[in-house]
Amino acid sequence: MQIRAGFEIAYDCPQPTPMLLTLSVHPSRLPDVIGPHGIGFDRPVDATDYRDGFGNIVTRILAPPGRLTMAAEFLVQDPGTPDAVAPEAMQHAVQDLPDEALVFLLGSRYCDTDRLSDTAWSLFGGTPPGWARVQAICDYVHDRIAFGYEFADPTRTASGAHAERRGVCRDFAHLAVALCRCMNIPARYCTGYLGDIGVPPVDYPMDFSAWFEAYLGGRWYTFDARHNTPRIGRILVARGRDATDVAITTSFGPCILAGFRVITDEVPPPPAQDWPASPHDDASALADGPASLAQSLSDDRGQPHG
Known part of the structure; x- marks a missing residue:
């Protein structure tokens, strides 16, 4: 395709x-x-x-x-294949992570882990580690935040999106990334193209999209808290700690x-x-x-x- x-x-x-x-x-x-x-x-x-x-x-x-x-x-x-799904992908102990993944455990400009750590552990501490835990985070973020371009705010952090319960795709990604990092799962912010391919078209103007990747089972997997379903046709432009790195x-x-x-x-x-x-x-x-x-x-x- x-x-x-x-x-x-x-x-x-x-x-x-x-x-x-x-x-x-x-x-x-x-x-x-x-x-x-x-x-x-x-x-x-x-x-x-x-x-x-x-x-x-x-x-x-x-x-x-x-x-x-x-x-x-x-x-x-x-x-033309959807995002990979690997329920068996395990979560690594921090001491076993590769060096290059460690920076994606740290708080950053928009992923303010210090404000969300207690919330993350209270919500996800009892979930199975690994894929199921990241998916639980995506489910939570998807249900908590209402999407709308009128909700865009370039200064909103992950904790702000959690409190306000509204935002655009970058807010979904920032909150999911921050919650993953709080649970010691490396997560990095991604931006790129994502059209309405393989799904019913939506009545929104086309824009660049944001999603994230989590390090599980020895590799990076794509997750998307806004759409919360595997999608077809992502074209990656950039990765980083958060939107600051990939503006x-x-x-x-x-x-x-x-x-x-x-x-x-x-x-x-x-x-x-x-x-x-x-x-x-x-x-x-x-x-x-x-x-x-x-x-x-x-x-x-x-x-x-x-």
């Missing part, structure tokens, strides 16, 4: 503004990208990439004064979000033909495809929605 994904984001900057962009597909999914992949700009901009401490691709730019639009659109080959844009100066659109759609398979297409037909389709994708992305700019 192929997935068409991309974005168009615009900022108004009153002065030259350094920015970090975490908008490239994660290196682990780059082999699945079909054709060129990169961030384009509607004005001349010097852009350089580097790998951050979590292995994500980050792009550095100096945004010029005025409006700057950045965009990308690409195809990803996906196996899609970080600006070092004043700027205003002026446009925001994300696309994530399954590409329908080509219709069956009773006769082979001519070489001219194939060449025409190949020439028209990328142009039509770019045109549709640039012609329908969405508005920011939290």
Whole structure:
């Protein structure tokens, strides 16, 4: 199966503004990208990439004064299989965890474990360790928080989401991550694309999505407290301790979000033909495809929605 994904984001900057962009597909999914992949700009901009401490691709730019639009659109080959489910996956003792997993046991900016530790142990101390415990945390978070874009708050922490009982996908992920860490289960925050593939479409504008991964049975498994069911077609962009590490844009100066659109759609398979297409037909389709994708992305700019 192929997935068409991309974005168009615009900022108004009153002065030259350094920015970090975490908008490239994660290196682990780059082999699945079909054709060129990169961030384009509607004005001349010097852009350089580097790998951050979590292995994500980050792009550095100096945004010029005025409006700057950045965009990308690409195809990803996906196996079309849902998230793995492994009820037998065990929880490791802290002393047996690999060194690289230990940082994901610690509190962070939005995952304030110090405020949730007593709550976590009172709720989940009696659950079976391992997969069942993480699933119990997902069930709890899914039932406790009401989802709505009108509930978005960039300063809300995990304990804040627990108290307010509302939020967006990042709040579901932050609370589940924090509760896992309180129970000595390494958990890391993830962001990327997740379209309505294999599920009934919802009446929300498309956005980047947040989920998390927990370290069980010697590997990282995907969990999603908001949807709380295995999903198809996740395209990972970045991982980190929380949303601070994987913000899609970080600006070092004043700027205003002026446009925001994300696309994530399954590409329908080509219709069956009773006769082979001519070489001219194939060449025409190949020439028209990328142009039509770019045109549709640039012609329908969405508005920011939290």
